Amino acid sequence: MIKFFRQSYPSQYAILALMALALWLPSFVPGNAVTGMDSPVTPLFNLIDGWLGGSAIAQRIVAFVLLLADALLLNMILVDNQIVGKVGTMGAFVFILLMSLTRTQINFFPFALSIPFILLVMKEIFGVYLAQKPELDLFKAGVFTALATMCYFPSLIMVPWMIVALSVSKKGGLRLQLLPITGFLFVYFLYFSHAFFKGTFLDVINRYGEWFTELSFTVHGFNLKSVILLSFIVISAILLYFGSGSAHFEKTIAVRTKMTISIILALFSVVLLFMGGDVLFNGLIFITLSIVLAYEFSYLGNTGWADLFLAAFMLAILANHYYFKLI
Numbered sequence: 001m002i003k004f005f006r007q008s009y010p011s012q013y014a015i016l017a018l019m020a021l022a023l024w025l026p027s028f029v030p031g032n033a034v035t036g037m038d039s040p041v042t043p044l045f046n047l048i049d050g051w052l053g054g055s056a057i058a059q060r061i062v063a064f065v066l067l068l069a070d071a072l073l074l075n076m077i078l079v080d081n082q083i084v085g086k087v088g089t090m091g092a093f094v095f096i097l098l099m100s101l102t103r104t105q106i107n108f109f110p111f112a113l114s115i116p117f118i119l120l121v122m123k124e125i126f127g128v129y130l131a132q133k134p135e136l137d138l139f140k141a142g143v144f145t146a147l148a149t150m151c152y153f154p155s156l157i158m159v160p161w162m163i164v165a166l167s168v169s170k171k172g173g174l175r176l177q178l179l180p181i182t183g184f185l186f187v188y189f190l191y192f193s194h195a196f197f198k199g200t201f202l203d204v205i206n207r208y209g210e211w212f213t214e215l216s217f218t219v220h221g222f223n224l225k226s227v228i229l230l231s232f233i234v235i236s237a238i239l240l241y242f243g244s245g246s247a248h249f250e251k252t253i254a255v256r257t258k259m260t261i262s263i264i265l266a267l268f269s270v271v272l273l274f275m276g277g278d279v280l281f282n283g284l285i286f287i288t289l290s291i292v293l294a295y296e297f298s299y300l301g302n303t304g305w306a307d308l309f310l311a312a313f314m315l316a317i318l319a320n321h322y323y324f325k326l327i
């Protein structure tokens with residue numbers, strides 16, 4: 001299985017689509033409730049949700065199409081940055097699996113709409129390392145971050161991550177660090193200007209003020225099942241890291257730097273898990289784990305035991321979706 005997705009075959013894309021469909025079919029069963037997760041600080045999500053007219057089926061279709069598009073985008077980013085080997089689909093395979101682990105995730109919710117913008121932010125930040133003139137890339141990263149927050153406001157965590165990532169990439173000068181912030185503020189300047197001319201500026205400002213005032217970090221979103229699931233995936237990633245042997249040390253400095261940046265983002269993503277609601281809706285950690293696992297599977301020496309692990313893992317996920325319905 002791993003060796004198959006390491007290579008480049010046209011059939012891989014059909015298999016990925018069928019795998020995603022098998023994982024998402026339970027979400028299209030009639031009678032599933034509409035998510036209804038609009039928030040005063042998610043104007044872009046609210047707009048798209050309004051266009052869908054409260055239709056549960058339309059919501060799931062949009063979320064499913066986004067999943068496939070996000071998987072291909074992430075895979076392209078990993079291949080272009082040599083984080084995975086050759087022009088395979090390992091990144092897309094792992095991403096679809098981790099973003100469809102539970103029945104909770106196969107749904108339409110704010111973070112799902114923020115994912116494409118988050119991936120575009122990562123694309124721009126990864127590209128900065130070797131760029132001679134990264135100014136435009138950094139400005140675009142700020143713009144994409146702002147759009148991500150308009151779908152899922154806690155995506156704001158990407159702003160401090162970008163500053164840290166630039167320092168790790170040795171692009172940490174004050175002028176460069178201010179560029180993504182400038183792009184971020186530019187989008188909100190347009191949004192607030194629109195609100196001003198509509199006469200809703202003070203209301204919008206008050207909503208954002210209330211969000212920050214009420215912001216708290218709790219463990220209410222956790223339960224034993226989600227803790228076990230997250231712990232299992234993280235421990236598996238750590239074991240795979242040591243199982244990949246010396247491949248980690250044979251990569252170029254650029255690749256090692258981008259992996260370091262990804263792991264730093266994984267640490268930032270842990271913060272989101274404590275920001276209320278079901279932790280499975282705060283899925284930045286699944287994106288970062290997709291990158292780490294795709295990297296490890298791409299350079300794993302002996303894939304026999306890993307293939308057995310993946311097969312058993314996929315069967316457990318399908319059993320949960322169709323039979324146990326535990327999480």
